[in-house]
Amino acid sequence: DAGITQSPRHKVTETGTPVTLRCHQTENHRYMYWYRQDPGHGLRLIHYSYGVKDTDKGEVSDGYSVSRSKTEDFLLTLESATSSQTSVYFCASSPSYEQYFGPGTRLTVT
Amino acid sequence: QKEVEQDPGPLSVPEGAIVSLNCTYSNSAFQYFMWYRQYSRKGPELLMYTYSSGNKEDGRFTAQVDKSSKYISLFIRDSQPSDSATYLCAMSAFVQGAQKLVFGQGTRLTINP
Numbered sequence: 001d002a003g004i005t006q007s008p009r010h011k012v013t014e015t016g017t018p019v020t021l022r023c024h025q026t027e028n029h030r031y032m033y034w035y036r037q038d039p040g041h042g043l044r045l046i047h048y049s050y051g052v053k054d055t056d057k058g059e060v061s062d063g064y065s066v067s068r069s070k071t072e073d074f075l076l077t078l079e080s081a082t083s084s085q086t087s088v089y090f091c092a093s094s095p096s097y098e099q100y101f102g103p104g105t106r107l108t109v110t
Numbered sequence: 111q112k113e114v115e116q117d118p119g120p121l122s123v124p125e126g127a128i129v130s131l132n133c134t135y136s137n138s139a140f141q142y143f144m145w146y147r148q149y150s151r152k153g154p155e156l157l158m159y160t161y162s163s164g165n166k167e168d169g170r171f172t173a174q175v176d177k178s179s180k181y182i183s184l185f186i187r188d189s190q191p192s193d194s195a196t197y198l199c200a201m202s203a204f205v206q207g208a209q210k211l212v213f214g215q216g217t218r219l220t221i222n223p
Contacts, residue, residue, distance in 0.1 A: 031208050043154070043198070043213040050207040058210075090153055097142045097202050097209040101153035 003027055004102035006091050012108045019078040021105050023091030031094040032074040034058075034066060036087040037104075043090065049074055081109045113137050116199055116214025125223050129186040133199035133214045136180065140201035142209070143175050145184045148196045148216065157197075158184070189221045 003026035013019050023032065034046040035058075045058030047066040055066050063085060065077045074093075078085055086109045092099040116133045123129055131145075142161055146154035158173040160166045166173045174183040182201075186193055199214040 040215075042215045043211075045210060048208050048210070054207070056206055056208075094209065097204075098144065098156055098159050099200075099209075099211055100156060101146075103153045104151075 004091060004093055004100060006089075006102040006105050008105060009103065010106045012110060013081050014110055015082060016080050019081050019107065021076045021078075021089055021091075021107070023074045023076070023093075023102060025072050025074075025091075025093040027093060027095070027100075028071060029093035029095050029100075030071075031096075031099075032068065033092040033094070033099060034064070034074065034076045035090045035092065036060065036085075037090060038087050046076065046089075078107075081107075083109050085109050111136060113212050114199065114201055114214045117217055118215045120218040120220060122220045122222060123189060125189060125191060125221055127189050127221075129189050129193070129219060129221075131184040131186075131197050131199075131217050131219070133182050133201075134180055135182070135201050135212075137201070137203065137212070138180075139203040140212075141204065142202035143173070143182050144200040144202065144211070145171075145173055146198040146200060146213075148198060150195075154198055191221045191223050194220045 007022045033048045035043045049055045049068040089105045091102040144159040145157045148154045163177045170187045172185040196216040198216045200211040202209045
């Protein structure tokens with residue numbers, strides 16, 4: 001399995017506060033992805049990266065931003081958290097087409 | 111219509127049974143087809159992936175793709191209680207600089223001892 005870690009694993013935050021989630025991979029994979037998983041919606045792509053400093057939006061990118069300054073790290077920022085962003089967030093990395101997922105971050109916005 | 115359709119179940123079968131999980135899709139641009147297994151409160155784990163139509167076998171698991179019918183299947187032989195999980199199909203297409211996956215909703219499977 002690809003070595004992918006996410007931090008924090010659990011977080012509770014208040015509406016309106018900024019939140020940053022971190023994804024770290026040790027496989028030197030070129031591509032990295034952020035998803036959210038919600039009941040009834042499955043896994044949905046938020047943002048992705050196809051190289052250092054190269055990122056683009058997925059299908060549910062509103063309210064989120066990302067940064068990738070090193071191959072191994074991909075950060076997801078919720079600029080001003082809302083209750084609708086309560087979810088489980090997964091990071092994935094990929095050398096080409098197959099994606100390997102991290103353990104997830106459970107975020108609750110109160 | 112969703113790009114990928116998967117029956118969410120739940121599906122419950124006795125230990126030792128053959129399990130068949132299926133997905134249909136509508137986008138002809140999908141190139142790679144994958145199955146993930148997700149245990150409760152864990153990340154999805156890649157089980158199998160394939161590119162072409164036909165069958166691919168790995169131990170007790172067989173993935174089948176029929177591009178002409180836009181239909182993929184995962185078969186589990188000699189099912190075990192440890193196979194109890196949610197199974198997600200995923201399809202991949204190269205869009206705007208990267209391979210992007212579109213996931214089915216997932217089928218929750220329970221194997222009863």
